[in-house]
Amino acid sequence: MRAMRVMLPLLALLGGCSTSQAARTGPPPLILISMDTFRADRLGVLGNPDGLTPNLDAFAAEAVVFQNAYSQAVQTAPSHASVFTSRYPTEEVGPDRQPNIPKDFPMLAQLLQLYNYHTGAFVAGGDLARYSGLTVGFDTYEESQDFGSIWHTGPMALAWLKKIQDDRPYFMFVHGYDTHSHYLKPPPYGYLYSDARTTSVGQDAVRSATERLVDGLVYPDFMTLMMSYELLLRPRSPEGKARTAELAAENLEQRIEVKPEDVELIRHVYDGAVSYADTMVGLFLAALQDRGVLDEAVVVIMGDHGEQLGEHGLFGHCCEVNEEETHVPLMIRMPKGEGGGRKISAYVELVDIMPTLLELAGATLPARIKGQSLLPAVRGEPFTGRTYSFTEGSEMMRMLTMRGPKGRLTWSGLSPSSPLLPDILASTRLEGPGWQATEGLGTADRAVMRDAMIAWSSKLSPPPQKGATPHGDMPEALKKSLREHGYWDVQ
Numbered sequence: 001m002r003a004m005r006v007m008l009p010l011l012a013l014l015g016g017c018s019t020s021q022a023a024r025t026g027p028p029p030l031i032l033i034s035m036d037t038f039r040a041d042r043l044g045v046l047g048n049p050d051g052l053t054p055n056l057d058a059f060a061a062e063a064v065v066f067q068n069a070y071s072q073a074v075q076t077a078p079s080h081a082s083v084f085t086s087r088y089p090t091e092e093v094g095p096d097r098q099p100n101i102p103k104d105f106p107m108l109a110q111l112l113q114l115y116n117y118h119t120g121a122f123v124a125g126g127d128l129a130r131y132s133g134l135t136v137g138f139d140t141y142e143e144s145q146d147f148g149s150i151w152h153t154g155p156m157a158l159a160w161l162k163k164i165q166d167d168r169p170y171f172m173f174v175h176g177y178d179t180h181s182h183y184l185k186p187p188p189y190g191y192l193y194s195d196a197r198t199t200s201v202g203q204d205a206v207r208s209a210t211e212r213l214v215d216g217l218v219y220p221d222f223m224t225l226m227m228s229y230e231l232l233l234r235p236r237s238p239e240g241k242a243r244t245a246e247l248a249a250e251n252l253e254q255r256i257e258v259k260p261e262d263v264e265l266i267r268h269v270y271d272g273a274v275s276y277a278d279t280m281v282g283l284f285l286a287a288l289q290d291r292g293v294l295d296e297a298v299v300v301i302m303g304d305h306g307e308q309l310g311e312h313g314l315f316g317h318c319c320e321v322n323e324e325e326t327h328v329p330l331m332i333r334m335p336k337g338e339g340g341g342r343k344i345s346a347y348v349e350l351v352d353i354m355p356t357l358l359e360l361a362g363a364t365l366p367a368r369i370k371g372q373s374l375l376p377a378v379r380g381e382p383f384t385g386r387t388y389s390f391t392e393g394s395e396m397m398r399m400l401t402m403r404g405p406k407g408r409l410t411w412s413g414l415s416p417s418s419p420l421l422p423d424i425l426a427s428t429r430l431e432g433p434g435w436q437a438t439e440g441l442g443t444a445d446r447a448v449m450r451d452a453m454i455a456w457s458s459k460l461s462p463p464p465q466k467g468a469t470p471h472g473d474m475p476e477a478l479k480k481s482l483r484e485h486g487y488w489d490v491q
Contacts, residue, residue: 027362029169029296029297031173035301044057064344065342066332069330069349071305077132080132081093086355091462109171122142124149150284193271193272194268200261201218213314216313300356352372358373387404393416397412
């Protein structure tokens, strides 16, 4: 069965029809749609042959598609913080895991307010709940149920849009966890690419256990995994795998073996979630089109990070910084789809979104941001992008990766927030256990990339102190919800 293209009669489900907004002059409205945990390799426009994303592919036909876009973090809150500040995670995430953005870091919505924009955010709770501290600059910041869908946040955004009666431009941020665990979605999407009648460990794993699946075993007890967490943080080293096997032997009564067909089932259920997300975004875009918004707005669709689906023995996005977790969708559609249908192969990062939107708004770019505007590429002008893109692991992961045309180089063992990092990178042997390179990346290329990593890390701002962004203690209900969705480190 193939994924389904959205039909206009379904618009009623997202708030019904309405007339177009008042005619606008000056800077365009800006709409940013975030598809949480969406792997770039599932998009048809990026080469997936399975027809999972007809609506997103139709959007891509009128957009500029960035084929090599990478996230700066592999968790939701720090990734979005990088989007809203154009800084790297180390510069904005303090010791308490949530963004702690220094007060002198201007944020995207805050700057757009200065340029007379209405600003509204409609998020699906979880890591983007108000507690995240990412509310700065938004006139309206509304949450749906935790780990909800664009099915929930889209109508909230449309209701807000309907209230705007003047001709001032607006910035609207819409977010959904449509492909986040748990992957199983309502019919027909849940088993769209698999058989619901299959009886296997995989059936249970797709409902509640994917993050606990390590090297072919499901561990019912989270604490068993926590015992080996330090070892899992390294990029699947032989030592880490050996210790995980020892833990498995010590906890025979707690392990459940997962067969290859179980892994395939989980991947197919994730694909069903991808098609579900595609339909939800398609419905939302159709509603915007019905209101005349797509003729006047710039629409950006992004993924905040990807998801490992067993390629390296793990599932989820907790513990590595490989292609599966870091390569994300990024598409920019100009009003009326002008100049769309092009693909850009240059390397870009999610920190580039903020300067792009600010330039569209006619705003002056703040000093010390790390992103670069993508507008030259969107306008068809010469554009070289970045030589390399960078992604940090979480503070607990102590990992940093960079990728370029010749491959990927990853460092593990010391947090990117450490002031000693540049010196340590320069003094350790590339053949040592702290470094991993993709196959075929020669010694000379690795040395060049390490020099670039040292230069990059030397320019990072010092990490913020706890409390730079006030958001109080995390509510217990939110802690419980996060733990249920694989955020084991929430205490």
